[in-house]
Amino acid sequence: MEKTAFQKIYTKISQITKATCSLEATDVGYGELAIVNGKLAQVVKIIGGLVTLQVFGGTEGIPTNAEVTFLGKAPSIKVSEDLAGRFFNAYGDPIDGGPAVEGEERIIGGPSVNPVRRKQPSELIATGIAGIDLNNTLVSGQKIPFFADPDQPFNQVMAMVALRAKTDKIILGGMGLTNDDYLFYKNVFDNAGALDRIISFVNTTDNPPVERLLVPDMALTAAEYFAVEKNETVLVLLTDMTLYADALSIVSNRMDQIPSKDSMPGSLYSDLAKIYEKAVQFPEGGSITIIAVTTLSGGDITHAIPDNTGYITEGQLFLRRDSDVGKVIVDPFRSLSRLKQLVIGKKTREDHPQVMNSAVRLFADAANAKTKLENGFDLTDYDQRCLSFAKDYSEKLLAIDVNIDIDQMLNTGWNLFNTHFKPEEVGIKQELVDKYWPKN
Amino acid sequence: MSTKGKVKGIISNLVIVEADGPVSQNEICFIVSGGTRLMAEVIKINGQNAFVQVFESTTGVKINEEVEFAGHMLEVTLGPGILSKNYDGLQNDLDKMDGVFLKRGDYTYPLDHDKKWHFKPLAKAGDIVEAASWLGEVDENGMPHKIMVPFVFKGKYTVKSVSDEGDYTVENTIATLVDSNGKDIKVNMIQKWPVKVAITAYKEKPRPFKLLETGVRTIDTLNPIVEGGTGFIPGPFGAGKTVLQHAISKQAEADIVIVAACGERANEVVEIFTEFPELEDARTGKKLIERTTIIANTSNMPVAAREASVYTAMTLAEYYRSMGLRALLMADSTSRWAQALREMSNRLEELPGPDAFPMDLPAVISSFYARAGYVYLNNGETGSITFIGTVSPAGGNLKEPVTESTKKVARCFYALAQGRADSKRYPAIDPIDSYSKYLEYPEFSEYVGKIISETWLDLVNEAKTILLRGKETYEQINILGDDGVPIDYHVTYWKSEVIDFIVLQQDAFDSIDQSTPIERQQYMLTSVLDICRTSFDFDSFNDVTNYFKKAINLYKQMNYSEFKSEKFNKFEQELNDLIAERRIA
Numbered sequence A: 001m002e003k004t005a006f007q008k009i010y011t012k013i014s015q016i017t018k019a020t021c022s023l024e025a026t027d028v029g030y031g032e033l034a035i036v037n038g039k040l041a042q043v044v045k046i047i048g049g050l051v052t053l054q055v056f057g058g059t060e061g062i063p064t065n066a067e068v069t070f071l072g073k074a075p076s077i078k079v080s081e082d083l084a085g086r087f088f089n090a091y092g093d094p095i096d097g098g099p100a101v102e103g104e105e106r107i108i109g110g111p112s113v114n115p116v117r118r119k120q121p122s123e124l125i126a127t128g129i130a131g132i133d134l135n136n137t138l139v140s141g142q143k144i145p146f147f148a149d150p151d152q153p154f155n156q157v158m159a160m161v162a163l164r165a166k167t168d169k170i171i172l173g174g175m176g177l178t179n180d181d182y183l184f185y186k187n188v189f190d191n192a193g194a195l196d197r198i199i200s201f202v203n204t205t206d207n208p209p210v211e212r213l214l215v216p217d218m219a220l221t222a223a224e225y226f227a228v229e230k231n232e233t234v235l236v237l238l239t240d241m242t243l244y245a246d247a248l249s250i251v252s253n254r255m256d257q258i259p260s261k262d263s264m265p266g267s268l269y270s271d272l273a274k275i276y277e278k279a280v281q282f283p284e285g286g287s288i289t290i291i292a293v294t295t296l297s298g299g300d301i302t303h304a305i306p307d308n309t310g311y312i313t314e315g316q317l318f319l320r321r322d323s324d325v326g327k328v329i330v331d332p333f334r335s336l337s338r339l340k341q342l343v344i345g346k347k348t349r350e351d352h353p354q355v356m357n358s359a360v361r362l363f364a365d366a367a368n369a370k371t372k373l374e375n376g377f378d379l380t381d382y383d384q385r386c387l388s389f390a391k392d393y394s395e396k397l398l399a400i401d402v403n404i405d406i407d408q409m410l411n412t413g414w415n416l417f418n419t420h421f422k423p424e425e426v427g428i429k430q431e432l433v434d435k436y437w438p439k440n
Numbered sequence B: 001m002s003t004k005g006k007v008k009g010i011i012s013n014l015v016i017v018e019a020d021g022p023v024s025q026n027e028i029c030f031i032v033s034g035g036t037r038l039m040a041e042v043i044k045i046n047g048q049n050a051f052v053q054v055f056e057s058t059t060g061v062k063i064n065e066e067v068e069f070a071g072h073m074l075e076v077t078l079g080p081g082i083l084s085k086n087y088d089g090l091q092n093d094l095d096k097m098d099g100v101f102l103k104r105g106d107y108t109y110p111l112d113h114d115k116k117w118h119f120k121p122l123a124k125a126g127d128i129v130e131a132a133s134w135l136g137e138v139d140e141n142g143m144p145h146k147i148m149v150p151f152v153f154k155g156k157y158t159v160k161s162v163s164d165e166g167d168y169t170v171e172n173t174i175a176t177l178v179d180s181n182g183k184d185i186k187v188n189m190i191q192k193w194p195v196k197v198a199i200t201a202y203k204e205k206p207r208p209f210k211l212l213e214t215g216v217r218t219i220d221t222l223n224p225i226v227e228g229g230t231g232f233i234p235g236p237f238g239a240g241k242t243v244l245q246h247a248i249s250k251q252a253e254a255d256i257v258i259v260a261a262c263g264e265r266a267n268e269v270v271e272i273f274t275e276f277p278e279l280e281d282a283r284t285g286k287k288l289i290e291r292t293t294i295i296a297n298t299s300n301m302p303v304a305a306r307e308a309s310v311y312t313a314m315t316l317a318e319y320y321r322s323m324g325l326r327a328l329l330m331a332d333s334t335s336r337w338a339q340a341l342r343e344m345s346n347r348l349e350e351l352p353g354p355d356a357f358p359m360d361l362p363a364v365i366s367s368f369y370a371r372a373g374y375v376y377l378n379n380g381e382t383g384s385i386t387f388i389g390t391v392s393p394a395g396g397n398l399k400e401p402v403t404e405s406t407k408k409v410a411r412c413f414y415a416l417a418q419g420r421a422d423s424k425r426y427p428a429i430d431p432i433d434s435y436s437k438y439l440e441y442p443e444f445s446e447y448v449g450k451i452i453s454e455t456w457l458d459l460v461n462e463a464k465t466i467l468l469r470g471k472e473t474y475e476q477i478n479i480l481g482d483d484g485v486p487i488d489y490h491v492t493y494w495k496s497e498v499i500d501f502i503v504l505q506q507d508a509f510d511s512i513d514q515s516t517p518i519e520r521q522q523y524m525l526t527s528v529l530d531i532c533r534t535s536f537d538f539d540s541f542n543d544v545t546n547y548f549k550k551a552i553n554l555y556k557q558m559n560y561s562e563f564k565s566e567k568f569n570k571f572e573q574e575l576n577d578l579i580a581e582r583r584i585a
């Protein structure tokens, strides 16, 4: 971000903390950007003449006589078709060696869509993964995170989902991404020949954490351009939102705000909702779908970050290693797509809802049987059958390496029912049983 | 002369304004920033400094910008045309706004200036009237919308004239009243009221007692709510709060439904926009949207307006209650409103209470719930506001300030259990932890005794006992093992499962199962209790399990069939045959 000639230069900083500095200045707008000693900063508080700036790169080494200039505008990005295929840092500056993008300048984190101008999401996003398409069907315009422990292959699954989903643009917002993961994404997209429809805003672990706070808004402002102006379907990948929230807490704690649960700021819900609610389906066909990653620590979903996320997003996808089959599966109990009922049985075969529910219920019975076994009790014949069903179900449907279409998933479901159960044990509407129960 | 001021400080959406004259607490003001007028509310005054919460983003606001005080608190505009509208938290008509995105400072008129309403007088010259007296009525979506003496009028007035039957706009004078000083006062169809003040222009508020049918079995049968009652639905994310509230707002026997989407998802509001114009109200045959008003302050809309949104919704409900109507108010989620209070209180650097919520949170919640209720109007008619709020406790833990404060005031407690949601036992209302205090009201017993049956509450208690015993037995079986307990234990457990699967569980997405009228609930409960009272002959616990699974399956097919249709009767017959097989005479 360059400065222009007529700007007033201040050189008297009166207060410096780890993330902020304050100085006397006039005619400054709330939220405006400034450059402090060459580092980008933003106005977060004005009391009388005293302006407090949050310095994205941290305040290390900033002297009290540092040069401060105000840029007269809030953080922004230039949008145009030229964004496609490019890689940027958190400030929207190219990191791929290419030229700066020309286009209309937009303030990031702009206003919300008027709810009456939205359309109800109704387009199914097929991923080929049955743990998603069958049990937790995704819909365009949805926002949904993966809840996963850091050692799970969420970046791989997300990249796979992104490439299989037929969207016009994929925008990657990387926050605290390791350099290896960044290169992984770059490679996968490159190998798939998809680079021209990918846009990336990346903050890696090498960059200061507070900079991450800009990444989601950069990515989503670009997404809004393509969805609103070009009526395109846009998929936004945000990874890792836990690291984003950590950056929020760093800032709020340094500004002496009273922390609420898990030392997160009291505004965490609103802060996250502002991002996720950018997911939208427009009547004209454009849409923004957000798939995010929220890493958990030790699977704890009551921690403030996953907890607030769960209250905002339209479901969540849990990855878990199933030791019985030795594969990573999409956990059918804790995963949920809230929007699935808009498409299942409507855009998919009529038996979809019931097959899905029955299979999950039987999988739950299997889990109970397992507990019984662990507690040293005898298993009934039904328990035994549930256990063998669960193994097949995990292997043939829940595992993330499954790649089949939804009719095949449903047929597989009926076959598994037939192999292990009698119709009345499955509890599906009689008409559907009559129609789909395999005849043998 | 109205007070003016200048911006002296900005911390997010808290702005400090130095005023040049008197200001009052909760007064509205407008910050004029770069040509845009941003609405704000005074929340604290310290000497000449007014602390105001801005209902919009404060990006770009500068020190010394002008502020104009409005001289009144946050108000709503009341009149015909509110039904079927989609408002934001400050009652701006969202449909009147231009463009895809909400613009700062875009405030739109909540009613329609030009629409003509067919007015019929109810009062006549010479009548003595007071605030909320009915002067006439217009037809609003088939609902008799009363045009009332404005609530702000104090004392008695004499009607000088009322307009003849005919078509008028909301701004046309429809009556002239004379006050005690002999001064003429013209009244049209519009009045204003400050949202934070309760409308109390009624005679008295007795204890509510009339069953409000919701069509949700686990509510109506087990823990009923009443017309003018209060209830709340706490539950962890994904447990089914919103689905349940939407079901109630579609099915409940109310005249008017106000849905306050308070800090939740925009897509959930869009669902209402999309579905309600299509769905019919089974009782009136009219479209659901015709009786519904939506107040949308979704989670991405300005946080300060979130607090206002629930008050706006409540005031609209009070307005319709004064017309002798049954209003149902749903707020999803009251926790988001509490969080908005917390954000502001923290910015004001107030001494925090538990979990950093403001100290007065319990009082705020309690006075809000107190605005609901069943009332006798001054003219002897009745009206009601039934209020059901959801609560989103952090981490799903009910020991937190919002849940605890709400529990003290709401009379029905519908606790959604994570375990039930996980095993898809929807609606996930825990049958044992949940309660309805109305079951203890003798006037309620008397009422349901008349409209359902004398023995109804005995049946309900019997069902609850079976559920409780089933739960205890289940724990025993888990400890001792299937073989370690007598077969009877399995029978007891499975009988409670029949009640769970057939009465409690209900598929909100099945066109038949989603709503059950009370006669059908009575029929099914009686049938299910019959099987629970029957003694059976079983050889092994495996036998028990298989037998009851078959029974449950048949019952479920009945739930999915049109009541007393051929299909329904066929499954019932099969069920009776099944019972006969094993019954001990």
Ligand SMILES: Nc1ncnc2c1ncn2[C@@H]1O[C@H](COP(=O)(O)OP(=O)(O)OP(=O)(O)O)[C@@H](O)[C@H]1O
Binding pocket: A310, A311, A312, A336, A337, A338, A339, A341, B235, B236, B237, B238, B239, B240, B241, B242, B243, B244, B264, B392, B426, B427, B428, B506, B507, B508, B509
């Ligand atoms: N009665 C029901 N029948 C079938 N499915 C249901 C029912 N209730 C809830 N569900 C399922 O649970 C999902 C979550 O429900 P809902 O959106 O009401 O949760 P919530 O408690 O409001 O969550 P949040 O606090 O995050 O808003 C729904 O999308 C649906 O899939």
Ligand SMILES: [Mg+2]
Binding pocket: B241, B242, B243, B264, B332
């Ligand atoms: Mg909800």
